[in-house]
Amino acid sequence: xxxxxxxxxxxxxxxxxxxxxxxxxxxxxxxxxxxxxxxxxxxxxxxxxxxxxxxxxxxxxxxxxxxxxxxxxxxxxxxxxxxxxxxxxxxxxxxxxxxxxxxxxxxxxxxxxxxxxxxxxxxxxxxxxxxxxxxxxxxxxxxxxxxxxxxxxxxxxxxxxxxxxxxxxxxxxxxxxxxxxxxxxxxxxxxxxxxxxxxxxxxxxxxxxxxxxxxxxxxxxxxxxxxxxxxxxxxxxxxxxxxxxxxxxxxxxxxxxxxxxxxxxxxxxxxxxxxxxxxxxxxxxxxxxxxxxxxxxxxxxxxxxxxxxxxxxxxxxxxxxxxxxxxxxxxxxxxxxxxxxxxxxxxxxxxxxxxxxxxxxxxxxxxxxxxxxxxxxxxxxxxxxxxxxxxxxxxxxxxxxxxxxxxxxxxxxxxxxxxxxxxxxxxxxxxxxxxxxxxxxxxxxxxxxxxxxxxxxxxxxxxxxxxxxxxxxxxxxxxxxxxxxxxxxxxxxxxxxxxxxxxxxxxxxxxxxxxxxxxxxxxxxxxxxxxxxxxxxxxxxxxxxxxxxxxxxxxxxxxxxxxxx
Numbered sequence: 034x035x036x037x038x039x040x041x042x043x044x045x046x047x048x049x050x051x052x053x054x055x056x057x058x059x060x061x062x063x064x065x066x067x068x069x070x071x072x073x074x075x076x077x078x079x080x081x082x083x084x085x086x087x088x089x090x091x092x093x094x095x096x097x098x099x100x101x102x103x104x105x106x107x108x109x110x111x112x113x114x115x116x117x118x119x120x121x122x123x124x125x126x127x128x129x130x131x132x133x134x135x136x137x138x139x140x141x142x143x144x145x146x147x148x149x150x151x152x153x154x155x156x157x158x159x160x161x162x163x164x165x166x167x168x169x170x171x172x173x174x175x176x177x178x179x180x181x182x183x184x185x186x187x188x189x190x191x192x193x194x195x196x197x198x199x200x201x202x203x204x205x206x207x208x209x210x211x212x213x214x215x216x217x218x219x220x221x222x223x224x225x226x227x228x229x230x231x232x233x234x235x236x237x238x239x240x241x242x243x244x245x246x247x248x249x250x251x252x253x254x255x256x257x258x259x260x261x262x263x264x265x266x267x268x269x270x271x272x273x274x275x276x277x278x279x280x281x282x283x284x285x286x287x288x289x290x291x292x293x294x295x296x297x298x299x300x301x302x303x304x305x306x307x308x309x310x311x312x313x314x315x316x317x318x319x320x321x322x323x324x325x326x327x328x329x330x331x332x333x334x335x336x337x338x339x340x341x342x343x344x345x346x347x348x349x350x351x352x353x354x355x356x357x358x359x360x361x362x363x364x365x366x367x368x369x370x371x372x373x374x375x376x377x378x379x380x381x382x383x384x385x386x387x388x389x390x391x392x393x394x395x396x397x398x399x400x401x402x403x404x405x406x407x408x409x410x411x412x413x414x415x416x417x418x419x420x421x422x423x424x425x426x427x428x429x430x431x432x433x434x435x436x437x438x439x440x441x442x443x444x445x446x447x448x449x450x451x452x453x454x455x456x457x458x459x460x461x462x463x464x465x466x467x468x469x470x471x472x473x474x475x476x477x478x479x480x481x482x483x484x485x486x487x488x489x490x491x492x493x494x495x496x497x498x499x500x501x502x503x504x505x506x507x508x509x510x511x512x513x514x515x516x517x518x519x520x521x522x523x524x525x526x527x528x529x530x531x532x533x534x535x536x537x538x539x540x541x542x543x544x545x546x547x548x549x550x551x552x553x554x555x556x557x558x559x560x561x562x563x564x565x566x567x568x569x570x571x572x573x574x575x576x577x578x579x580x581x582x583x584x585x586x587x588x589x590x591x592x593x594x595x596x597x598x
Contacts, residue, residue: 055082059163061156063088065099066119066148074127074150081163083170086133101147105136109164111157118146122533126540129157133164235275237263243298244279252294257303265301265394267469269532283467284524286460292378299466300390302383312354312382319353327356327363334366338373339451348373351385358389365401367446368392374450374462387466396470397539400446404550410543411445411470412438415477417538422478422527426485433492440501445473454505457516471532475523480504482522483514 059081064074065088077088077098084104087097110117111131112124118132130150139145151157236244239259246256268276287295297303310318322328331352335345351372356363371391375384392401399407416437420427430437443452448465450458464472481488484500491497505513 055084057082059160060092061160062152063160064150064152066123066150079149081160083167101133101135103133103135103167105138106164106168107134107136108168109133109161111161119148122537123148125537125544129153131157131161233270233272235272236279240298241275244295247291247295247298248282251290252298257294257298260298260303261307262304263301264304265299265390267471267532268467269469279467283463284520286456287463289378292459292463293380293383296375296379296387296462296466297383299463300387301394302386302390305389305393306382306386310358312385315354315357315385316350318357319350319355322353322357325356325363328353330366331356331364331369334369337366338369340370340373340377343373343376347376347381347384350381351376351388354385355388355392359393361403362392362401365446367443368401370447370450374459391466395465406543406546406550408442408445410539410546411473412441413542413545414535414538415441415474417542418474418478418531418534419481423482423485426481426488429489430497435491435494435497437494437497437501439494440498441477444477448473449476452503454516457505457520460520471535472523474531474535475528476519478528479519479522480514483519 057080061079062076063079065077065079067073067075077090078092078094080087080089080097084102086101086103088099088101089097108115108117109131110120111129112120112127114120117134120130120132123130127150129152130148132149133147135145135147137145149160151160237260240263243252243256243260246252268280283299306312319328331349335349338348348369352364352368355368355372368388372384372388375387379387397407397411399405400411401408416427448458449461452458453461461472461476480501484504487500488497491500505516505519
């Protein structure tokens, strides 16, 4: 970082007169967030003058890639200080980041907020000290033009105060890898009533033609031949208009004859099939893994799925081929339930490539790795969401010392396939293939909401297990859940912003899990069968998956009236 003058006591910056050479106030490396791919950051050599901030590819490049005009800059703030722009979205993963608000007179509304990462606290302080005097010298009027300044202007529902600038109401509607932009009205006040128009990419014409053929006739191989380059993307990646009808049909549930090619298309398995070894080669490689532990566990688990009409020889081929293709993952017991479900509707090879798409691309990374860090992070995220959405239940479970992770781990690993009746669990799989793992959280929170009254009467983990193991089954303790009500609750408005919240919470919890893995190794989640479960193994899993791993289990009395110790 190169600083001209006294870095820690920057004077008020005089404006450069027209025709004079601009004084360089500060220069150095910053990571700048790209305007469209909001999860992508690129390093730039940045040069600050009193009127502009130029971003170069490197420190020797003669031409700037981007030049930001600062004549209407309103604020420069660290992510952790204010909710300006995308600060809330990035402050967990970019603690040294800052955002510039360039004002309402930028050429296009989506250019108003520019996000940088200084990478170190000291550099962040230097850049903010250099930028803030420019704002004072420019004397931009307070946000009298801004919607927030008007006392009658509505504030964002996610930000009830008027502090800072909340971009969700003004400029962006955040979605993964895409965004929505307001219609541009130059020099006109932006109001909450402004319309949105969608600039997210649309599903390709060839994909939509293939989907239409699947809905009408079940589809054929020739309908998919043009899609070899299309990888899986969640529905939120694409424009609402191009996915609206697809989402409606998926939520309604595909017919059995539509799932054969429908799952193959939704999972992005077509592109995976065209890369790397063939399925036959992978099956052969899998059968040569005689020395691997995965082979022994697969052969022991083949009969445990309990699904009628599934050929165990085909199931073994699919699981061995997956273990050969993903040696770092190998095999986890829950995979047999997923693979067997796919084989109920699909040919052997199609089921294999769909399984690869599901476990490699759709579910988060490290769900099935040795340490299962992705799964452990998601279990913690579910606990956070439970405390936000159903706080009275979360508080009760905490007081009683009930950790639901031994139950919810089965939900997430098996995708509810051995928790819900087949017709409903297969509808869950329809939605997971279309929208991603966010559907698992929707279903989990829906079950916990509908079972909240029963769970509030529980005083132990076995009591909770009796309500949650088969929530749609009739028992002596409680009636079965209404499947239609549960499905409606999954996609109700209370979970509208769940995808955005998941990205932030996952980043936070994954960082904690990875920090814990720097400690002495804990034992890995054992293979288990829920049909012959023993509570001793459940409690051992509860300790391993603990959402508060540094707490002493003996310090959580189930009865709050009993004194501790």
